[in-house]
Amino acid sequence: MTDVTVVGSGPNGLVAAVVAARAGLSVRVFEAASTLGGGVRTAELTLPGFRHDVGSAVHPAGLASPVFRRLGLLDRVDWIVPEASYAHPLDGGRAAIAWRDLDPTVEGLGADGPAWRRLIEPLLDRKRGVVAFTGSQLLRVPRDPVAAMRFGLRSLEQGVPLLWDRRFETEGAAALLTGVIAHLAGPMPSLASAGAGLLLAMHAHGAGWGFPRGGSQAIADALLDELRERGAEIVTDAPVERLAEVRDARVVLLDTTPQLLLGEADLPPGYRRALERYRYGSGVAKVDFALDGPVPWTNPLVGEAPTVHLGGTRAEIAAAENAVHRGVQPGVGDGPRHPYVLVTQPSVLDPTRAPAGKHVLWAYTHVPAGSTFDATELITAEVERFAPGFRDLVLASASVSASEMAVRNANHVGGDISAGALTLTQLVKRPVVSPAPWRTPLPGVYLCSSATPPGPAVHGMNGWWAARLALRERFGIR
Known part of the structure; x- marks a missing residue:
């Protein structure tokens, strides 16, 4: 019998697995995809030699994470x-x-x-x-x-x-x-x-x-290297659709949304109702670009920042985000003219991401949940607004709609990459109001995903809290 089974190889799942492995327990990790890392994967999405982050790209919470520091990730990556x-360009060549x-x-x-x-x-x-x-x-x-x-x-x-x-x-x-x-x-x-x-x-x-040289995959690889050194079993192409498939372990840690639990017949009615009331947020539509050169920002200072926020003034961004919340797509029909766009251009500081002289650009915009909207033209136009000539630099692009996000990763319900709407209520009730929200009513089963406190971001804290709780309650390990 395996001591600990972790479902999902995102950063929270991998942190939970490392905590268990360091405690001397046998560990098995199941990943539905053929590649490991979940939201911190890096791949050639457009052209050979252009390395794009599949999920998150820049990690402010990672550098500040006490868990990453304790696990040595600040040194090993x-x-x-x-x-x-970060930079925020405005019309007329201005930028903050x-x-x-x-x-x-x-x-x-x-x-x-x-x-x-x-x-x-x-x-x-x-x-x-x-x-x-x-x-x-x-x-x-x-x-x-x-x-x-x-x-x-x-x-x-x-x-x-x-x-x-x-x-x-x-x-x-x-x-x-x-x-x-x-x-x-x-x-x-x-x-x-x-x-x-x-x-x-x-x-x-x-x-x-900060962000890892070579791409976010470096975070997952560092954790996976330690797991392999400690004898953990890693299984890819292994989607888990029912808990019965992994209940042979003494502890199960789920780096998934709460939806996986709703299929369990022995779930107490009160907990089931709480999970059924759990809400997911807006989706994202993402586009990756392979570029023939650096982005020609009107304000050259913007080119020094790997992260750029587009959308214009506070009023314009608020209008765009409130429209998405109402189910309206900015830039389409009667929606607001300009979308909010989150851009990262890691190759301005990391030449390993593209062939010599070339660049990569990662961008997404918020869209209504489940949207099939292809954001390529909308994002291209918004970059052009502050960097005329950008369109002419595009060698290739790869677009993923919110609905496709959900198909590729079951945790991205409707394209929501945060594993649940981030409202004040759901920061307290994530997914339930409890002094130990990582624990489920099912014996030995714990949630360790972004659907638990402290919520989304690449910091590993969710996996840390869940694993520590599980080890204390099920193995008496402190």
Whole structure:
């Protein structure tokens, strides 16, 4: 009998597997796809020699993750940490840049520089407390109450309509913050998205918005190397559709959405109702581009940032995101003219990603759940808005609609890459309200995916908390 079976080889599943293997337990990992890594895979999606991230590309939460630090991933992975964490171009050649150094960021924001400092610096002063508060579940007593209070008050300010436009006077600063807030698909403003955006903005001036040289696959490979060294069994092309297929293990850790549990006849009625009420968010439509050269941004400073947020002003981005929340696709019909687009251009700092002189560009936009919309032209036009001539550089592209996302990965329900809508309610109830939400009512079965606290991002915390709980309860290992 295997001690621990992990279903899913995303970063949370792999972290959970490593925790179990380090405890001396026998471990088996099942992965439905033919390649390992889940949301941190890298592949040639367009042309030979062009390496694209299949899922996530830049990992602010990874560099700040206490779990990644404890597991040695900050040393075993070759991280590139840019001086410019992210950029936000505006019409007329203007751009706001979030430099890793707070001082040039403040200087570049002009009249709103002091306001940006007052927003971010108090969080940086307590960054470990902020990470601890946001890295578990909101029901716990904060380890650093001052950090929690500072973070909560700023989330409230940027998360309610009456307050969110009061801090900044210029378009640049407001757009710079809105671009990170919009990472969370959903209505704007909202408390949940404001909190996530502030955390990302803090990381931009802290550990930085780093990414692995060669692609995100390096994170999965480092974890997989350790698992193999410790004798773990890794099984690919092995989708698990019913828990009965893996219940021969003493503990089962599910790096999946809660939907897998709904097929279990012995699930208690109350827990079943909670899972049936669990909601998924908007989808994403992603496009990868192979380019003949660097993106010709009107403002050359934008070319120094591997991450770029497109969509224009705060008002334009809010209009686009609120339209998607209502089920309307920006740029189509009567929808808002411009979409919000999240872009990464890793090859500006990582030449291993493309042949000499060539570049890769990764981009997605939010779309209504289950959409079949091909975003290639919409994203191309929005890049052209701030980088005229981009279209002429495209050698090849690969597009994935939200509905195709769901087919390729069962965890992306309707194209939702966050494993569940990120609302304030579902940050507390993820997927149930409990002091130990990773535990299910089924003996020995635990959830360790982004559908549990602390939610999505590549940080491994979900797998860490679930594995520690399982090892303590089922094996008496602390």
